[in-house]
Amino acid sequence: MTMLPEEPSAKKLGLVIDLDICVGCHACVVNCKEWNTGSEGAPLSDVNAYGAQQTGAWLNRIHTFEVKTDSVAQVVHFPKSCLHCTDAPCVTVCPTGASYKRVDDGIVLVNEDHCIGCGLCAWACPYGAREMDPVEQVMKKCTLCVDRIYNENLPEEDRVPACVRTCPTGARAFGDLGDPESDVSQSVRDRGGFDLLPEQETSPVNKYLPPREKRHLVASDRSQPDSQTELQSPDVNGFWGWVDSTLTKLG
């Protein structure tokens, strides 16, 4: 059912990502891919994986941003996966009922057997958390490793999402953000954890902890950044290339 649960679940499983600690090693990205390509659903596929123009579905990606602070520019590695929003817009737009939010723990999932691959949920998600599988043609997203966290066949220390288990620096923490006394909730309180794109009113469960202030760095002769160079237009071939060149000629 693509209606959201009438009452938000008391239990809100999710991640807290510490931007102060993440070093951008992409280990969580790789382990996420590895776990989810071999799990119960369809594999998380790639096309032309060793060719020049490879593409594929990933459930977790790391962007790297430069933040121009008052003193020096700071590099922030920024892991991003599904935030399992309380008011998930991806769920309500789904026409088939394939997308749903679990009442018990708030995890947002896709039933791949019912997904028609219309892509509307990915349009509705502001975070880019959903990607179309290029081979299966169904929507893929982070499951919060629902097949690990409740899996009694795994040793207890492995019953956390793959990205959390693999992070060498401990930048990702998993827990119940609906419980104010949980470790993750406390770290959000202590460190001033925040939501991404709060103006989209999705009430994400996942929180981010800001980078700590860098104390020993002093700006020395900070030169002005180059004036923004004009973005290079992408090369377009075929029919669109023809449209492009014809319209350019028209002025």
Place this chain on the structure above:
Amino acid sequence: MRPAWSIIVFTSLSGLGFGLLFWFGLGFVVINELIDVILFTVLGVMAVSIGLMSSLLHLGHPKRAWRALSQWRSSWLSREGVCAVATILCTFIYSGVWYIYGERPSALGLFIAILSLLTVWTTAMIYASLRTVLRWYHPLTPWVYLALSVCGGLITLNAWEQIIVGQSSLIEITTIGLVIAFGVKSIWWKRAGSQQSESTPETATGLGSLGQVDLLMSPHTEENWLQHEMGFVVARRHVYRLSQIAVALTFILPLALLWSGISWLIMLIPIVHFAGILIERWLFFAEAKHVVTLFYGERH
């Protein structure tokens, strides 16, 4: 947003078709003989069906499309499916009764007219309900779809009358329709296009309190599906020229041809108008920016 042909054809052609069924339901269609009822039904339902078929091409799993009728309580796409199927079924009953008994069931006709408008509304709301695409997330968006649909129906009725009875009685009302549709679309262009986005790379990353945020490294070397689907940029260079062409074909040229008084030119208007609608719809997608591109170095 990437302008996929399947979706452009879907919204344009089904919009036109439901515009036709709207006027058909209201009884505006000139009928010489009863067989014309069947002919017009085929025309309208064909436009709608080809449009809907085209939307199925967009799906990864078209065979499962029937499931899309199930979530009408929350999903505009599902509501669109339900309304479209209901309109088509009612139209078959309407035409059947009309043809067999020789008299138009006007109450059912009115119902079909309302259902047609409702379907166009639900189509537009698929886009207008997406908060992630600011340009679409505007109260005028469904009115644009509605105005263009009703106007397209009128234009086609004009051509129909020219063919069936050799003259048209709808020149004035079509003119009014074109002017209103042009007005609504122009206001939308101005208003929806000039909205300032609250969202920035700073709100996307939550790092705005530290300073200005710029993308330093993308998560991957190649363009991914998200960028392909939502980071379409080709049209932006030509937006001004393309919107001029769209306005000329959709509104100005049809107005001129409408008053030319030349029968075969009036029959041509639907084709000219529809070509304009295709460009208008192409721009509707190509000009729209998705908030996710903020994570990929864009600033809206």
